[in-house]
Each structure stands twice: as structure tokens, then as C-alpha cells.
Amino acid sequence: MAVYRSRHALAGPLTSGRIEAIELPLTSRLRRGYRVEDVDAVLHRLAYELAERSRQLGMVNAENRRIKTALRNWQSECSSVGNSID
Numbered sequence: 001m002a003v004y005r006s007r008h009a010l011a012g013p014l015t016s017g018r019i020e021a022i023e024l025p026l027t028s029r030l031r032r033g034y035r036v037e038d039v040d041a042v043l044h045r046l047a048y049e050l051a052e053r054s055r056q057l058g059m060v061n062a063e064n065r066r067i068k069t070a071l072r073n074w075q076s077e078c079s080s081v082g083n084s085i086d
Contacts, residue, residue: 014046024042
């Protein structure tokens with residue numbers, strides 16, 4: 001698995017608890033809100049994490065289908081061998 005790196009990167013995989021605990025620094029007193037670059041960095045990291053988890057889920061689903069197909073084929077071969085012996 002590739003690891004996302006940036007100057008604003010949070011170490012390790014993001015979890016719902018870690019996301020809830022993110023505290024972004026506020027802008028100066030002259031402006032209200034959060035610093036744009038900090039918000040952009042968090043959004044970029046979240047997009048990366050979601051894409052990576054989607055990719056991993058796709059791989060797991062493909063492996064699951066492969067295993068199910070192999071099991072069905074094996075069961076068919078075993079039942080056809082058992083029927084030919086009787």
C-alpha cells in the first residue's frame with residue numbers, strides 16, 4: 001500500500017476518531033475561519049484515504065469472488081467424482 005505524504009500529513013491511517021479529533025488552526029484575527037492551506041491538506045488526505053480504501057475493498061471483493069468460484073468448481077468436481085464411483 002502506498003503511503004500519502006505531505007508537509008501537513010497526519011501520521012498513520014485516518015480513523016473516524018482521528019478525523020473527529022483534527023483541530024485546524026484559525027486564521028489571524030483579521031479574518032474568520034480556518035487557513036485555506038490547512039483545510040486543503042486535510043481534504044486532500046481524506047480523498048487519498050477514501051480512494052485507497054476503495055481500491056483495497058475492490059481487491060478484497062475480487063479475491064472473495066475468486067475463492068467462491070474456486071470452491072464451487074471444487075465442489076462440482078467432488079460431486080461428479082462421487083457420482084461416477086457409485
